[in-house]
Amino acid sequence: MANVYDRWHLSRPRKGANPCTEHSSKTRTLVPSADHGKGKRWQVRWRDAAGEQQKENFAKRSQADTRAATVQADLDRGLYVDPAAGKESFRSVAERWRTSAVHRGGTSSRVERALRLHIYPTFGDRPVVTIRPSEVQAWVKDRSQVLAPSTLRVTFAYLVTVMHTAVRDRTIALNPCAGIKLPEVRRAEIVPLHADAVRALIEAAPPLHRAMILLAAASGLRQGEVFGLEVDCIDFLRREVTVRQQLITPDKDTDADEDETPEPYLGEPKTHESYRTVPLATPAVNALAAHLQQYSAVGVDIEDRTDPRKPKRRKAQMLFSNGRNEVIKRASWSHVWARMEERANEALGRAYAEAYAAWVQSGRPEGQEPAPVRVPEGASMHDLRHFYASALIKNRESVKTVQRRLGHSKPSITLDIYTHLWPDDEDTTRAAIEAVLGDVPALCPPAAAILS
Numbered sequence: 001m002a003n004v005y006d007r008w009h010l011s012r013p014r015k016g017a018n019p020c021t022e023h024s025s026k027t028r029t030l031v032p033s034a035d036h037g038k039g040k041r042w043q044v045r046w047r048d049a050a051g052e053q054q055k056e057n058f059a060k061r062s063q064a065d066t067r068a069a070t071v072q073a074d075l076d077r078g079l080y081v082d083p084a085a086g087k088e089s090f091r092s093v094a095e096r097w098r099t100s101a102v103h104r105g106g107t108s109s110r111v112e113r114a115l116r117l118h119i120y121p122t123f124g125d126r127p128v129v130t131i132r133p134s135e136v137q138a139w140v141k142d143r144s145q146v147l148a149p150s151t152l153r154v155t156f157a158y159l160v161t162v163m164h165t166a167v168r169d170r171t172i173a174l175n176p177c178a179g180i181k182l183p184e185v186r187r188a189e190i191v192p193l194h195a196d197a198v199r200a201l202i203e204a205a206p207p208l209h210r211a212m213i214l215l216a217a218a219s220g221l222r223q224g225e226v227f228g229l230e231v232d233c234i235d236f237l238r239r240e241v242t243v244r245q246q247l248i249t250p251d252k253d254t255d256a257d258e259d260e261t262p263e264p265y266l267g268e269p270k271t272h273e274s275y276r277t278v279p280l281a282t283p284a285v286n287a288l289a290a291h292l293q294q295y296s297a298v299g300v301d302i303e304d305r306t307d308p309r310k311p312k313r314r315k316a317q318m319l320f321s322n323g324r325n326e327v328i329k330r331a332s333w334s335h336v337w338a339r340m341e342e343r344a345n346e347a348l349g350r351a352y353a354e355a356y357a358a359w360v361q362s363g364r365p366e367g368q369e370p371a372p373v374r375v376p377e378g379a380s381m382h383d384l385r386h387f388y389a390s391a392l393i394k395n396r397e398s399v400k401t402v403q404r405r406l407g408h409s410k411p412s413i414t415l416d417i418y419t420h421l422w423p424d425d426e427d428t429t430r431a432a433i434e435a436v437l438g439d440v441p442a443l444c445p446p447a448a449a450i451l452s
Contacts, residue, residue: 209320215284
């Protein structure tokens, strides 16, 4: 119970005590306490959810009564927030959430980096109860000058989750992130690689990695999923590849030595739906068989965290390596890809020059002028994933099929990325309706008779 007490007067005075000449009335005699006239007169006392006694003083009885009623209502509804708890710093709440949350793969390092670089500098040392919605909105505006809208949304989601943790722990009563407006995300439409560009990349790849590039284009696997493949993930008889893990390279720890590089490990795929089996085209299967004949599988001593409860070190028979009996690391691969892209564009440039010369020699026939093809600047292995998706869509595979092949968690993600690639042909829809209603007797004169 939350009760109001008079600090200046004794609630159980002894007999014969001298009355208070200042506050006694005709109907009530008050006896002064040792605190008479010191500080605020009215005190609200209650026991919190943990059984600890709490106190709060007020100058007026009406204020104390209002506070007592509010505290009692919050206690009854289970919504009581300890005023002292709100003095905990935002950083303390955030670290409690970050270290206890269950994250997949590289998400943990991304969370740590976002907090350290973008959230802690503004809110880290602030008592969490003092952070106001207007300040959060100002932070969003400031970060929008630094981060892309999509990245800002992810970073803001971490801030929201920390504040939600504080609400759930009864550290604060309301989440100051509610109602905050974020910059609109305008997703650029995916432009898939041209088939000639994909062929050029495959031919430009070092022999050790040629089958890997073909596999990526023929399966739509993510880069980490390709790097994390072991030999037994390929079923040559059924012509399919099974995704059960990915290679993860953690971000560098800021407290680590400059020369210390994070060690890659095998982890769970990105989402539950990323555990999947993808059928392979014959050229990819043949390329993988040839690859294993020329480059035997590499036994790599690596930490396996695919079961977070039982991490272990083991010898993994990696399908692809960097040529030094090591897994392919993200940083070194970027250099390999850059050289591949350069060689591919050189080859595509030569091919275009030859095709253009042949077109000129043939008299420049109308509608047959060759168009230049290039691997766009900034392309990566993820563009091979887009190429695979576009090939499925071009061949009228359903949204659900494309989602399953790519390992997206929801069909809405697939549509959000690739909806512009699905054919929207009115002739197709017209034919579909005519196929259903073609046998219905004519109820009106033929259109030709009406229009004549």
